[in-house]
Amino acid sequence: MVADLTRPEECLRAAEGMECVIHAAGTVGAAGVGPSAAMAGITLNLTLTANMLEAAWRAGVQRALVFSSSTAYPVVNRPIREDELWAGPVFPGYHSYGWMRRYIERLAEYVGLESGLGIAVVRPGALYGPRDNFDPATGHVVSSLINRAVCGESPLQVWGTGEDIRDFLHVRDFARGCLLALEHKADCDPINLSSGVGVSTSELSRLILTATGRPEADLRFEPGRPTALGYRVLDITKARTAIGFVPQIALRDGLTEVVAWYRAQGGTTARG
Numbered sequence: 001m002v003a004d005l006t007r008p009e010e011c012l013r014a015a016e017g018m019e020c021v022i023h024a025a026g027t028v029g030a031a032g033v034g035p036s037a038a039m040a041g042i043t044l045n046l047t048l049t050a051n052m053l054e055a056a057w058r059a060g061v062q063r064a065l066v067f068s069s070s071t072a073y074p075v076v077n078r079p080i081r082e083d084e085l086w087a088g089p090v091f092p093g094y095h096s097y098g099w100m101r102r103y104i105e106r107l108a109e110y111v112g113l114e115s116g117l118g119i120a121v122v123r124p125g126a127l128y129g130p131r132d133n134f135d136p137a138t139g140h141v142v143s144s145l146i147n148r149a150v151c152g153e154s155p156l157q158v159w160g161t162g163e164d165i166r167d168f169l170h171v172r173d174f175a176r177g178c179l180l181a182l183e184h185k186a187d188c189d190p191i192n193l194s195s196g197v198g199v200s201t202s203e204l205s206r207l208i209l210t211a212t213g214r215p216e217a218d219l220r221f222e223p224g225r226p227t228a229l230g231y232r233v234l235d236i237t238k239a240r241t242a243i244g245f246v247p248q249i250a251l252r253d254g255l256t257e258v259v260a261w262y263r264a265q266g267g268t269t270a271r272g
Helices: 008-015 035-059 092-115 141-150 171-184 201-211 237-243 251-264
Strands: 020-023 063-067 118-124 126-128 156-159 168-170 191-193 219-222
Touching: 008 035, 020 035, 020 171, 035 063, 035 092, 063 092, 063 171, 092 118, 118 171, 126 141, 126 171, 126 251, 141 156, 141 201, 141 251, 156 201, 168 171, 168 251, 171 191, 171 237, 191 237, 201 219, 201 251
Parallel strands: 020 063, 063 118, 118 191, 126 168, 156 219
Antiparallel strands: none
């Protein structure tokens, strides 16, 4: 069934008869997305999530999965745990989006307490995989770099200094973790889902060039281009112990797979 989830009654019709709902509708933005586009995304995400939670409540759904975000965390230079969300303010560059995700968690907690609906809340790290947005102007770092590398850009342009560190998780590992959370942690107790292994943008770029068959290509770092905070890695101890989540796809293997998929779709032109 296709429904306009900005309309509460359509959302309710879509939820009726369902046992579980996975709320994956929404929008995300990259480092180069401007404030007006970011505001539109915040409004849409809040609207869709509120409508989905109300519909699941009214329709008697048993369990729901809600996505939060690692952007809601404060700034630390080590892997961050779930219980540290309120230890400090959101990174200024994530202010609007991060606080929106904090509010969504509180909204899910309210609905869960009042309705008895079992809600799993997951906080993803940096995700990548097939069917991503590969436009360098609006995509995230992995897909943007794959686009540029596959089209033969030389030297490969890398936004920032190359020293930013993230932990990257393949979307198949993420999907498996989401199902585990929905089954074992539908108690509004948030859980990190990522690899837990920090990788610099420079190292990531080299891995992508290797996956495209250009390991010796030059890199050109662009410190003046938009980037986000310098370090964000998630502690996944809770995911391991609470739901048995262990990432299975190594970054090198995952990037090789995504490059092959992107080429098979005819992706050869860089934009942005």
